[in-house]
Amino acid sequence: MSSNSATKKSHSRWFRWRFHLTGLLILIPFSLIPFYIELMSVFGGANGLGERTIGEKQVGPWRITLAEQFERGPKLDGPAGYMKTFNAALCQQCAEQVKAVYMRLGKPRSLRTAGVIGFGSPYHMSFSMPVPENTSVDADVWLTLEGWDGSLHQVQWPLRQASPATIEFLQQQQEL
């Protein structure tokens, strides 16, 4: 008898409280706050060029610094395929001399095929570079710098150095 009424009581308590359970969903945004703040500081450039700076190189008369926006493999961007974001900065002295910076995997044959153009301020150019799934893990990232005077200078980083996470991604893709 008493056990019966106890189950009834607990039943009624459950009956009442189960309707508040979706409140647990509120824990999702609150647990994500630190990640959100980190993400925004990378996007906003508050941390500088990106999550991981790859290095600085001399290209003809100019200097350029390259960074990975995130230390992650490429992301599938719908029909565009896999894309990887790098950021680059020109030195303050050469920012006004360089008209455009292009990026691609492998050596470009001409200016027309120099790759994707860097968007944004010369101190924080952003490149969204397509990464085909069959890219060789020994590929190089080629940067082509075009001066306002028409001059062209090139520099390259081994993809292995530029983005270890992308190498990992390619190895996984190619094992399949």
Place this chain on the structure above:
Amino acid sequence: MNPDIQTNAPKKRTQWWFLLHSWLAMPIWLFLFFVCLTGTIATVSQEIVWLFDSSVRANPPDKVGAMLTFDEVIKVVEREAPGAYVEQITRPVKSQFALTAEISYPDSTSENVFINPYTGEIQGRAATGFNFRQFVRAIHGWLLIPFNTGFTRYSLGWYMVSILGIPMLLSLITGLVVYKKFWRGFLRPRLRFNRGARVFWGDFHRLAGIWSIPFIFIISVTAIWFMIQGLLFEVGVPFNGASQAPVFVARDEVPVSNQGRPPLISPDQAIAQVNQHYENVETQRVDLPSTAFGHYRILGRSQAFPLVHESFLVNPYTGSIDQAMRVMDQPGLMLTRLSMRALHTGDFVGLSLKLVYFFFGVLLTMMVFSGMRIWMTRTFKSTKAAIRQKTTRAIQPGGSV
């Protein structure tokens, strides 16, 4: 309340409607409450920042002269932060807010700089990226769940929130069905404070409900649209229609120069070009060219149809307008998207409408709460009554049947 409601099947159709109304929001009320609350705060998030941070205010001096032009903003930045690049200037018109310039520094960091629109004084700076306004929008709109995680292209949170539009719209419809002759509530409003919580919340729920009919309708329909918009995006439906291919300045129109970057026309000159060719454009934002082949992007709210922004791409070398997106140039889907967003946020007239949205947002949030209170007291009471009845029957020997 009558415990028999639970045992006897409802005889009238309205009772079914009532049950449906009761059950729509109840199982999700706390989550819905959170989304309504954060949405309400988001409507006035910019104004909240304004209240707490004097550097984002317009702060007009005693003798209010003309507002700084876009060129003058660039001069201020050049003077105060030599070598920095201006990426975007927002110049609120007839507003209590300061001018904002987004600038990029040689060390690759960037900042929003708040400039007094009358004196040109830099009143404050904030790192780009995290800010309160964007944070409230993100927590309300997609629960901070990242976009494009591989599973969905939009954030999963986007769908968790926008799907709430469906129970909200159904609650509105069923609520109006069960509230017989609800229009009488407009003529004889009733809010009884002296009859206990249950009566007060019941009165409040009905009164707030009828006055919020248009608001709830707008919010729920636009939320459902946001869900549809996400799904359309997932399957790759383009929103910009024919203009989706980005417009660039042709290579042979970009001058070659031996002295570095050639002179561009200034933002004010670009705006003058637009105003010369198009009537009624009030520029509120200028994006500076983001590559050597990029355009000035001039943005202003349409005067004829304020739900939508109009944009113009001006060639920075020749001054020609290479793309004009007036209201009628927008493809239907884009027009829908822009209008739905403006309707949802209420940010298309100014402070007055934002305050109206805020007020109804508070009402809606409290309706979720009051609905729960009514449901709990009624259901709790009837459950208790049912249990008491069963127990007494069980205790009294031979009492049953």
